[in-house]
Amino acid sequence: MPTQTFKLNGESVTVDTDDDVRLLWVIRDLLGVTGPKYGCGINVCKACTSHINGKAFNPCSVRVCDVDAEDEITTIEGLADGEDLHPMQQAWIDRDVAQCGYCQPGQVMAAVAKVRQCQEEGREIDDAAIEEIRNICRCGTYNRIREAIKAGAENM
Numbered sequence: 001m002p003t004q005t006f007k008l009n010g011e012s013v014t015v016d017t018d019d020d021v022r023l024l025w026v027i028r029d030l031l032g033v034t035g036p037k038y039g040c041g042i043n044v045c046k047a048c049t050s051h052i053n054g055k056a057f058n059p060c061s062v063r064v065c066d067v068d069a070e071d072e073i074t075t076i077e078g079l080a081d082g083e084d085l086h087p088m089q090q091a092w093i094d095r096d097v098a099q100c101g102y103c104q105p106g107q108v109m110a111a112v113a114k115v116r117q118c119q120e121e122g123r124e125i126d127d128a129a130i131e132e133i134r135n136i137c138r139c140g141t142y143n144r145i146r147e148a149i150k151a152g153a154e155n156m
C-alpha cells in the first residue's frame with residue numbers, strides 16, 4: 001500500500017493508504033483528528049473546512065496523494081497557540097455562537113481564512129466579505145457567526 005506524508009497541525013505524519021482516499025477520511029479515521037466534520041463529502045456543505053498552507057480548503061474533496069510532504073494542513077485542533085485560543089475561537093465563545101455545534105469547526109476555520117484573505121487584499125471584513133463564506137449551518141446561527149467574525153477579526 002502506498003505511503004502518504006504531509007504535515008498536520010505542525011507535525012509530519014505518514015500513513016499507509018491508497019492514493020485516491022480522500023484526505024478527510026485520512027485525517028479523521030486514520031489519524032483520529034475529528035475536528036473537521038463530514039457532512040456531504042462532495043465539497044458543498046463545508047463542514048470539513050480546514051486550512052492548507054493557511055488557505056481554506058475542503059479535505060473531503062482532495063485525494064491524499066495530491067497533498068505533498070511539505071503541505072501544512074491545519075484543523076481546528078491546530079488553531080490555538082498552545083493554551084491561548086485563537087482570537088476567532090474566543091469571539092465564538094464570547095458570543096455563544098454554537099447551537100448543535102456540528103458545523104462550527106468548519107465555520108471558525110472558514111472565518112479565519114476569510115479574514116486573512118481580506119487582510120492580504122486590503123479589504124474590510126464587511127457583510128459582503130462574510131457573504132463569500134458558503135459554510136452551511138442547519139441550526140441557522142448565521143447572525144451570531146457574522147457578529148463573531150467581525151469581533152474576531154479585530155484581534156487578528
Ligand code: FES
Nearest residue numbers: 039040041046060
Ligand atoms: S464534507 Fe466536506 S464540504 Fe461537505
Ligand code: FES
Nearest residue numbers: 100101137138139
Ligand atoms: S450549529 Fe448546528 S449545524 Fe451549525
